[in-house]
Amino acid sequence: MSLVALRGVAKRYATGTLALEGVSLDIARGDFVALLGPSGCGKSTLLRLLAGLADPTAGSLSWQGTARPEIGFVFQEPTLMPWATALRNVALPLELAGLRRRDAEARAADWMARVGLAGFEHSYPRALSGGMRMRVSIARALVTRPPLLLMDEPFAALDEITRFRLNDDLLRLWEAERFTAVFVTHSVFESVFLARRILVMAPRPGRIVAALDITAPSPRDGAFRTSGEYAAQCRTVSQALADAMAEAA
Amino acid sequence: MTWLRLLAPAVVALLFLACWEAAVRLYAIPPYILPGPVLIAQTLVRDWGTLSGSLLVTLQITLMALAAAAGLGLLLAILFAQSRILALSLFPFAVILQVTPIVAIAPLIIIWANDVTLSLLICAWIVAFFPILSNTTLGLNSADPNLVDLFRLYRASRWQTLWRLRLPSALPYFLAGLRISGGLSLIGAIVAEFVAGTGGSASGLAWRIMESGYQLQIPRMFAALALISATGIAIFMALTLLSHLLLRHWHESATGGH
Numbered sequence: 001m002s003l004v005a006l007r008g009v010a011k012r013y014a015t016g017t018l019a020l021e022g023v024s025l026d027i028a029r030g031d032f033v034a035l036l037g038p039s040g041c042g043k044s045t046l047l048r049l050l051a052g053l054a055d056p057t058a059g060s061l062s063w064q065g066t067a068r069p070e071i072g073f074v075f076q077e078p079t080l081m082p083w084a085t086a087l088r089n090v091a092l093p094l095e096l097a098g099l100r101r102r103d104a105e106a107r108a109a110d111w112m113a114r115v116g117l118a119g120f121e122h123s124y125p126r127a128l129s130g131g132m133r134m135r136v137s138i139a140r141a142l143v144t145r146p147p148l149l150l151m152d153e154p155f156a157a158l159d160e161i162t163r164f165r166l167n168d169d170l171l172r173l174w175e176a177e178r179f180t181a182v183f184v185t186h187s188v189f190e191s192v193f194l195a196r197r198i199l200v201m202a203p204r205p206g207r208i209v210a211a212l213d214i215t216a217p218s219p220r221d222g223a224f225r226t227s228g229e230y231a232a233q234c235r236t237v238s239q240a241l242a243d244a245m246a247e248a249a
Numbered sequence: 250m251t252w253l254r255l256l257a258p259a260v261v262a263l264l265f266l267a268c269w270e271a272a273v274r275l276y277a278i279p280p281y282i283l284p285g286p287v288l289i290a291q292t293l294v295r296d297w298g299t300l301s302g303s304l305l306v307t308l309q310i311t312l313m314a315l316a317a318a319a320g321l322g323l324l325l326a327i328l329f330a331q332s333r334i335l336a337l338s339l340f341p342f343a344v345i346l347q348v349t350p351i352v353a354i355a356p357l358i359i360i361w362a363n364d365v366t367l368s369l370l371i372c373a374w375i376v377a378f379f380p381i382l383s384n385t386t387l388g389l390n391s392a393d394p395n396l397v398d399l400f401r402l403y404r405a406s407r408w409q410t411l412w413r414l415r416l417p418s419a420l421p422y423f424l425a426g427l428r429i430s431g432g433l434s435l436i437g438a439i440v441a442e443f444v445a446g447t448g449g450s451a452s453g454l455a456w457r458i459m460e461s462g463y464q465l466q467i468p469r470m471f472a473a474l475a476l477i478s479a480t481g482i483a484i485f486m487a488l489t490l491l492s493h494l495l496l497r498h499w500h501e502s503a504t505g506g507h
Contacts, residue, residue: 095413096409
């Protein structure tokens with residue numbers, strides 16, 4: 001059963017740029033989908049359409065149950081309110097939904113612990129490292145327990161060691177919560193490690209050129225990252241990406 | 250470093266005062282041309298009764314004008330941020346008010362207001378309110394666009410977005426405007442007083458300066474001048490402290506930019 005179905009979706013910006021054209025895809029409930037492609041292939045635009053932050057100029061999005069479900073969104077930057085403590089940042093979506101501050105903070109504190117930030121509740125964002133800020137951002141996105149989590153290259157600015165740890169923790173959370181995840185990245189290695197399904201995108205105009213299923217063990221961990229199976233999958237995906245780029249050029 | 254920040258200007262000030270005093274004594278400059286700092290200090294103590302009363306009058310008008318500028322500037326900026334058409338139609342008039350020299354319109358205001366304190370207040374307010382309006386308007390519109398998207402995503406109301414996102418984003422800008430306006434409201438109050446030229450008991454420091462000039466009591470003129478400077482410095486320091494206290498946890502300007 002698909003959570004959302006896109007048919008012939010296109011997005012043209014007011015400047016005339018055609019960011020997406022003829023995008024049709026189904027996202028299954030509980031799936032982990034990676035949108036993989038170079039800069040300018042419309043990955044982020046597609047994510048914004050899914051989030052309802054922009055509307056398609058052609059085509060349709062149909063949601064199971066007709067309405068767009070509650071959504072968690074993780075931006076490229078941590079995008080925290082610098083004037084609020086980590087806890088207050090995580091509690092924000094609950095407070096916007098009208099929860100009393102005390103209840104919202106209690107649930108936010110749970111999520112702080114679940115992303116490994118117990119003890120940092122009262123730290124301000126500027127006192128936290130880049131990886132910790134991203135953890136706060138993930139906790140904030142998940143605090144309302146949304147059925148759909150959208151992530152826009154969230155770990156691109158982090159060092160590799162931190163990125164690996166956040167990838168591990170994200171998978172652990174996904175396995176526990178089973179939300180549907182759509183993860184934008186330009187890293188083949190990251191997409192193969194995280195996703196069950198990879199949609200390869202090409203630019204000018206942005207479109208989906210290949211869909212690959214990653215058949216790999218679950219749960220995935222550090223051992224998977226160094227396995228021959230992982231290397232083989234990465235080779236397949238790299239080849240698909242190279243083909244897409246050659247075709248676009 | 251903190252030490253040096255206090256010590257260095259203090260040493261310069263002391264040196265300057267010492268040279269001044271020495272020059273006055275050495276060249277026997279008469280006090281009605283240039284009084285020395287010691288004589289000015291003595292005058293300040295001797296005339297404290299009248300001078301402190303005037304200081305209070307000026308300070309009162311300055312602080313009331315600053316409060317009105319902060320309140321109305323903030324309110325207008327919020328209105329501008331809510332309605333683009335309102336901002337476009339009213340902002341030019343705020344600019345006109347700002348660029349018209351206060352000395353030129355003060356006589357009109359004094360005639361219209363028909364009350365000295367009120368007219369002084371209006372003059373000081375006109376001078377002081379623009380930096381707060383323009384800074385806060387800028388601040389309200391410079392919220393992180395991703396955070397704006399996040400608030401949209403969670404279907405935040407206009408009020409929630411204003412209260413939880415736009416106003417906190419604007420706070421550093423508002424405080425920077427307030428620091429400029431603190432000095433300007435004092436200048437506005439003094440200039441308006443000069444134009445109004447009020448006499449009697451409820452007269453501010455500007456009137457004391459004019460009065461001393463007429464009577465050739467130059468040391469007292471300097472004493473009033475010193476009080477005006479001290480007031481300006483005190484207002485600036487108080488607003489800097491306020492800004493530091495409010496922003497120290499999160500804004501680069503208050504955390505030393507590490």
